[in-house]
Amino acid sequence: MAYMVKPRDLAPAVTSPVPVDTTLPRACVIGAGSSGLAAAKALYLAGVPFDCFEQGPVVGGNWVYENPNGQSACYETLEINTSCPRMAFSDFPMPEDYPDYAMHHQVRDYFEAYVDHFGFRDTITFNTKVEAVTRSATGTWIVRTSGPAGLVVREYDAVLVANGHHWDARWPEPAYPGEFGGEQMHAHDYRSADDLRGRHVVVVGMGNSALDISVEAARVARSSTISVRRGQWVLQKHLLGRPSDQVGLPSWMPWWVIRAKFELGAFLSGDVSKHGVPKPDHRPGQSHPVQSVRFRDLVKEGKITPRPAIDRLDRRTVHFADGTESPADLIVWATGYRVTFPFLDRALVDPQDNDLPLWKRMVHPDLPGLWFIGLAQPVGAVMPIAEAQSQWAAEILTGRYALPDQAEVRSRTRADHQRNKRRFYESERHTMEVDFDRYLWDLGRERKRGARRAQERRTAAPAAGALR
Incomplete structure (x- = not known):
């Protein structure tokens, strides 16, 4: 090298x-x-x-x-x-x-x-x-x-x-009711698009890995659905022509000033809740940031379908809390560690x-x-x-x-x-x-x-x- x-x-x-x-x-x-x-x-x-x-x-x-x-x-x-x-x-x-x-x-x-x-x-x-x-x-x-x-x-x-x-992968506890007839994996075990290709994929979670996997599923899977229990502010990786984390403030500044920077970043990045993703119930900067270049566009284009929390599983169908449902051959649990x-x-x-x-x-x-x-x-x-x-x-x-x-x-x-x-x-x-x-x-x-x-x-x- x-x-x-x-x-x-x-x-x-x-x-x-x-x-x-x-x-x-x-x-x-x-x-x-x-x-x-x-x-x-x-x-x-x-x-x-x-x-x-x-x-x-x-x-x-x-x-x-x-x-x-x-x-x-x-x-x-x-x-x-x-x-x-x-x-x-x-x-x-x-x-x-x-x-x-x-x-x-x-x-x-x-x-x-x-x-x-x-x-x-x-x-x-x-x-x-x-x-x-x-x-x-x-x-x-x-x-x-x-x-x-x-x-x-x-x-x-x-x-x-x-x-x-x-x-140390964390799976949902307790498990969601019902029985699922497809494949389940934790995001820890996901490796490439080959895991998703040609399948109906439901990704559970809204951290960085969940967004990356749902974006890849939108490219190669039959359908890409993301189940979000709690909304997040999705930030852009670049702001004002620079990597967003290089638009900084002195470290000694009080927290309310630092948080204002996150709020500005969230405003400039755009609100994904306009496209069906659950709206965050917290202010920018109060959670670990998630970033994605493509997620917002793919949701807007309808290539990623956002859904709320899962209600139950039924063979090869996932039912959600709002009464909607999605076909599923694969559930990827991006539920942390x-x-x-x-x-x-x-x-x-x-x-x-x-x-x-x-x-x-x-x-x-x-x-x-x-x-x-x-x-x-x-x-x-x-x-x-x-x-x-x-x-x-x-x-x-x-x-x-x-x-x-x-x-x-x-x-x-x-x-x-x-x-x-x-x-x-x-x-x-x-x-x-x-x-x-x-x-x-x-x-x-x-x-x-x-x-x-x-x-x-x-x-x-x-x-x-x-x-x-």
């Missing part, structure tokens, strides 16, 4: 191994998708001793089409919903010849180049599954893995969980209804040393957030940042969680929602505060003791 970037934006390549400081706390990174790579790179450059375990044989996680690890939801037409400059890591821009919104294979290549540029591929142990993570009596973390080396148990001072949250951690005992971590309050969406307030990287649903891309969180974790492990006491962490976690709940409408989809720019600004302020605390405590306990 010809990797063309602006030299002034690109960090120097790492061409020789970075020395490991064995006096520092030891860490474990779970996963080598976008968030796990950010974590591994930050720890590697900081000289922190760590292991990174990836269940499959390649890096890139969800952005690898037909990833052998079996967890990827990537489909043939998938492209990013955040523009390339806003999605890229801060010291490794995406190539100049990429389009405004890159395709999945371009993002995969970007991650491969990122790993090689910073020279940390050898720190990743591939084809190795994390079976269990438990806490010892002394507060360290015991990690059990299985792979080519067999069953291995190791001890760590910190665990960085980066296993992603778009892999459960946030789960199969390697953590539910008595230790149990996200009820996808709700797991964390301080700054990373630090578990009651389990020192258990950190979650990229466990956020940002109004923007997760990669820069995972990068900032990973740098923060490296600062904690090297002693350059000092956490507040546990009582303050718990108090601030509750306050942040309640603020985010007020900002976004209540649903399982929005339990982890954050505003991209303001989150990075806020975390940057906290990292500076923690650096001052660390300086004040420089004669106190070493970094390993600060984790427990």
Whole structure:
């Protein structure tokens, strides 16, 4: 791949191994998708001793089409919903010849180049599954893995969980009444137009994947119907001749000003409820944004038929709440994902209804040393957030940042969680929602505060003791 970037934006390549400081706390990174790579790179450059375990044989996680690890939801037409400059890591821009919104294979290549540029591929142990993570009596973390080396148990001072949250498919619970005689699949298992070709397709949901699949069905299926229980504001990917997310405001601006930008974007994009899609019952900016270039036109042209929530199923017919019905050979449930951690005992971590309050969406307030990287649903891309969180974790492990006491962490976690709940409408989809720019600004302020605390405590306990 010809990797063309602006030299002034690109960090120097790492061409020789970075020395490991064995006096520092030891860490474990779970996963080598976008968030796990950010974590591994930050720890590697900081000289922190760590292991990174990836269940499959390649890096890139969800952005690898037909990833052998079996967890990827990537489909043939998938492209990013955040523009390339806003999605890229801060010291490794995406190539100049990429389009405004890159395709999945371009993002995969970007991650491969990122790993090689910073020279940390050898720190990743591939084809190795994390079976269990438990806490010892002394507060360290015991990690059990299985792979080519067999069953291995190791001890760590910190665990960085980066296993992603778009892999454990959530189906309707309870199931809709009636019996369906066609095929059903979750959007996680959708791969290409071949799954839809020549069939009557009903897509359930109105997230980005649902819109993409319904658009593809309009091209190759006998009919394309989308069932929408709750309307969304469908935004354009370009506004005023630029990628819409590059028409920004300073991150320190109050939320009502940021929301006004979303309302302007929704107004300029147009109201799809004029064409039969249920009207949103919330204001723009109060939900995770959905974007589509073609969806609006295809609904207007009658090539995608919008319907309300499903009432019942009857063989090869889907009946809707307004009394209408559609033929169906295939139902695609684009109904989201459960946030789960199969390697953590539910008595230790149990996200009820996808709700797991964390301080700054990373630090578990009651389990020192258990950190979650990229466990956020940002109004923007997760990669820069995972990068900032990973740098923060490296600062904690090297002693350059000092956490507040546990009582303050718990108090601030509750306050942040309640603020985010007020900002976004209540649903399982929005339990982890954050505003991209303001989150990075806020975390940057906290990292500076923690650096001052660390300086004040420089004669106190070493970094390993600060984790427990």
